[in-house]
Amino acid sequence: MFLSSTQPRQTNLSSATAHDPVRSVKATALAEMGTSGDGGAAKLSAWTSIRQERWEGDLAVQGHLPHWLNGTYLWNGPGLWDVGDHAFDHLFDGYATLVRVSFRRGRAIDAHRQIESDAYRAAMAHGRPLHRGFAHCPKPVNLIDRVRNIIGLISGAVITDNPNIMVTQLGDGRVVCLSETTKSTILVDLDTLGTMGKFRYTDKVGGMLQSGHPIVNESEFLTLLPDLVWPRPDYLVVRMEAGSSERKVIGRVDCRGGPTPGWVHSFAVTKKYVVVPEMPLRYSACSVIKSQPAPLYTFEWLPASGSYMHVMCRSTGKTVWRQHFCHVASVEVPPFMAIHFINAYEDTREDEKAAAIIVDCCEHYSSPVVTEALALHKLRSFRDADVLPDARVGRFKIPMDGSPFGELNTAFDPEEHGRGMDMCSINPAYLGKKYRYAYACGARRPCNFLDMITKIDLEEKTAKNWHEDGAVLSEPFFVAKPGATDEDNGVVISIVSTINGDGYVLVLDARTFEEIARVRFPYGLPYGFHGCWIPYKI
Ligand SMILES: CC(=O)/C=C/C=C(C)/C=C/C1=C(C)CCCC1(C)C
């Protein structure tokens, strides 16, 4: 049964009631402040903890959803920042909230639910967070606590398993949410959004950390495992076949600079290669051991340690360039700061061998300040101040002829997307291949956060933008029309948090970038990071 009005049909509220107290007084007060000289930030649901632990119901559709849009958009992010009297101050620390919007023949049903990681359950039980997260680090109160912390770090017990970055469906149908700690890989039930438990890897690969963006298709799951352990800090490149829970090591990349690996929130692949970025924002072993976040949280900025791009052959695991064997590379590149890689492809010669690898990313002009810009106290204030750090589409060219240096250039005029950009997606059929269009969040300045969505044409070097005054928009997600052959034939979905505290799913025609429908939530949702599309089985 679908409701035609905006009145939500609520289900399963017993659980919601049980968890309602977690929404702290601070968060409620903030949400109700409204006109506090913060440019309207206080009313935005984007930076406010979710209203209730779960909800399910029909949504009112304004406009026309295409009848071919049949499937589920699953979306994950940090929906709860307040526990008891404790309020996290970083976007990346919130407890994961999973949102599901199911589209069927022009209609939409929504559900959301908290993911019950061990870290979330412990916080609910104790009324405060107990685990170490991205920026949150429970303070040791005495020497015993300090020792317990070090043991807990080695065993992994004090480290968070809050899976708030992404959600993906594996080739065998299992749905997992995850973050950058390996233990945060958690299985969820697509029908109920219930937490089913940890994803148990059956291998002996180990590893405490993983990339936040594994590359997943119907046949495999590829990811990077950065390892901080001295004297051989490195990255393992691992693959897990669909239907298996065993990761196999494809190869290993030794760090070329610095005492630890660079942050690998995401990475890139081409048809034949995995590209492992090594950037100067490196994991800080010292801050991890001392249980004391450094100014850049668990990272430190070490530009003198150099920046590198390593290209590994997906089938052989080789990274060393050999002229007649396997054309792979490890090159020094200009300093860079990238959280998200957009895509990569092989620029081939006439003999079909790659002359260079092209890698595109959301590049922050070699500055780590963007991580600090995501502190909640900054996002909740100064909405009108132009404080969002600049970013551009950075294009690397990695030579495959044994040359030691790669290039980094600006792919097109950043003014086209307001000089800010991140949270990107492409048509997934073009992953690892030459492509023309990228979708991303951009900036309508002045702003303190990404407030526009943009379609970037890398061939014509132009952008089409969509914006609503005062609203915060989530990562634009491309869904292809079944059977379509044009790269941009489909829709782009983004979740909008409006200046009045409401929220809706925005659906744009990906070709024209014009709005075709908006689907209203019963209440605005917190900002989320990344999603996936699961078509219905016929
Ligand atoms: C983008 C985002 O949400 C990132 C989350 C990152 C986390 C939870 C990182 C955790 C940690 C490290 C990267 C290194 C040391 C331990 C720990 C703090 C858990």
Ligand SMILES: CC(/C=C/C=O)=C\C=C\C=O
């Ligand atoms: C919100 C964000 C990263 C999210 C990670 O998954 C980056 C925003 C950058 C702004 O310029």
Ligand SMILES: [Fe+2]
């Ligand atoms: Fe991400």
